Amino acid sequence: MINRKTLLELGWILPSIAIPVGMLVAVIVSAFGMNIGVPSQAGTIQPAAIDTTPPFDQPGVLRQVGPNQYEVALIGQVWSFNPRELRVPAGAEVHFVATSRDVIHGLHIEGTNVNVMLIPGRITRQRAVFREPGQYRFVCHEYCGIGHHTMYGTVIVEER
Numbered sequence: 114m115i116n117r118k119t120l121l122e123l124g125w126i127l128p129s130i131a132i133p134v135g136m137l138v139a140v141i142v143s144a145f146g147m148n149i150g151v152p153s154q155a156g157t158i159q160p161a162a163i164d165t166t167p168p169f170d171q172p173g174v175l176r177q178v179g180p181n182q183y184e185v186a187l188i189g190q191v192w193s194f195n196p197r198e199l200r201v202p203a204g205a206e207v208h209f210v211a212t213s214r215d216v217i218h219g220l221h222i223e224g225t226n227v228n229v230m231l232i233p234g235r236i237t238r239q240r241a242v243f244r245e246p247g248q249y250r251f252v253c254h255e256y257c258g259i260g261h262h263t264m265y266g267t268v269i270v271e272e273r
């Protein structure tokens with residue numbers, strides 16, 4: 114028979130099973146159902162050869178990869194981003210392919226989930242959807258030297 118003590122025990126045991134199971138389901142649904150993931154390590158690159166290695170030979174040039182989907186290369190370098198300004202149409206899904214020319218930099222785009230490190234020799238990919246027209250600043254958030262504070266840029270999302 115279930116007495117008060119057993120109920121009390123079950124009151125602890127069942128949530129302690131249900132909560133991790135719920136978290137696991139949330140991780141699986143967000144990873145596979147909603148395609149949310151950690152910033153990917155999408156290959157390596159010779160920092161000295163950035164200017165001749167696609168897509169970094171054309172930084173800031175939007176390449177259409179689908180309906181309102183674009184891919185764009187972005188380079189972090191002391192102490193600026195190349196490009197500093199990027200124009201995309203509202204609703205665009207933008208795949209950022211980014212790396213660093215010299216030291217470790219960061220890339221954070223306000224209002225989006227783009228928040229990654231740019232490591233020399235490594236390529237990082239991250240996507241963002243810009244639904245509302247406006248200006249989205251991006252900054253370097255890894256201290257990279259005396260001019261770190263000048264390292265920022267803007268994504269301008271234009272009305273379509």
Ligand SMILES: [Cu+2]
Nearest residue numbers: 218253257264
């Ligand atoms: Cu930097």
